[in-house]
Amino acid sequence: MLDNVIELQSRNFHVNSVALEKRFQTQGKIQGYPGELKQVFLNIIGNAVQAMPKGGRLRISLRESMGRKSGRRGFRVSVCDTGVGIPREHAQRLFEPFFSTKEAKGTGLGLWISKGIIQKYEGTIRFRSVNVAGHNATCFSVFIPTTAATQPTEIAALVA
Numbered sequence: 001m002l003d004n005v006i007e008l009q010s011r012n013f014h015v016n017s018v019a020l021e022k023r024f025q026t027q028g029k030i031q032g033y034p035g036e037l038k039q040v041f042l043n044i045i046g047n048a049v050q051a052m053p054k055g056g057r058l059r060i061s062l063r064e065s066m067g068r069k070s071g072r073r074g075f076r077v078s079v080c081d082t083g084v085g086i087p088r089e090h091a092q093r094l095f096e097p098f099f100s101t102k103e104a105k106g107t108g109l110g111l112w113i114s115k116g117i118i119q120k121y122e123g124t125i126r127f128r129s130v131n132v133a134g135h136n137a138t139c140f141s142v143f144i145p146t147t148a149a150t151q152p153t154e155i156a157a158l159v160a
Helices: 001-015 034-050 112-119
Strands: 016-023 029-031 056-067 071-079 123-131 135-145 155-157
Touching: 001 016, 001 056, 016 034, 016 155, 034 056, 034 071, 034 135, 112 123, 112 135
Parallel strands: 016 056
Antiparallel strands: 029 155, 056 071, 071 135, 123 135
16 A cells, blocks of 8 residues: 555656655554545655655655554554755644644645544554754654554455
8 A cells, every 4th residue: 555655656756856765674564444544645745745845855664563652562653755844833833723834725624634543443643853953854654553442354464
């Protein structure tokens, strides 16, 4: 599924001079609806590409992980970019409905919907944006446990 999302975004990578680095350390499979999970990662990766209008580096990683608070086993997908960064004044509102930093282009629903989908799977989505010596880096981290209380009937292969 992640490879499929990357393929769907490949033209945007080329047009925006974004160098892609994949670090898949496992072949993750979770029970979930592939369409929903694809929507989450299309949104996060699309936002990262839009944050690099003059090019940059995008790193997508997948690894086995433990939930920080729950201690549950699962998979963590990280999407990190070297784009314009997220200003502090926007950080608290980023997952609110209808909040957008894209002026006329965005609806402000992408991250709000993505967070709802991940919470449905009892996972978490968080981000960190830093500026070090004039260089920005933003990283979104999505944790999805391998088993949730309510199990969808489909299996989503993060990487097959």
